[in-house]
Amino acid sequence: MQLLFQGLLIGAVFVGISLSAMAQETAQPPLGSAPGITIELNKLEQTGSACRSYFVVNNGAADPLKELRLAVYLFDRTGMILRSVALTFSDVRASRSKVVMFDIPEVPCDSLSRLIVNDITTCASASGAPLAACSSIVTRTRTNAEFIY
16 A cells, blocks of 8 residues: 555656746746847836936847847837837857846936837957847837837
């Protein structure tokens, strides 16, 4: 009887481990584990007359990202272009994430409806060579403003 109980207990442990592994495989991957390069507009915060923007850049590539420079257009709530800005993300290690903050002078955060990445002007590895991961950059937002590429 005791051997039967031990056998059932061992079997239940293996089933539990298997189910746990399956749940981990089907779970949504966190931002830090996505392949390629992902840039998330995480937060907009008014600081005086400037809008402070917080971006989380994830380098899921195997190579470090020395510099990523984006030409971005900002749009107001009526769809009019407010201005263009250059956003530079530098020194993001391979398979790592980094938070980068930018102040956009004389722009109220609540007036921003959309940020469009118009162009990738620089995308280089530590050696200066272009990164293949830059051809498939993914943008996300956690704010009320769209962030698209």
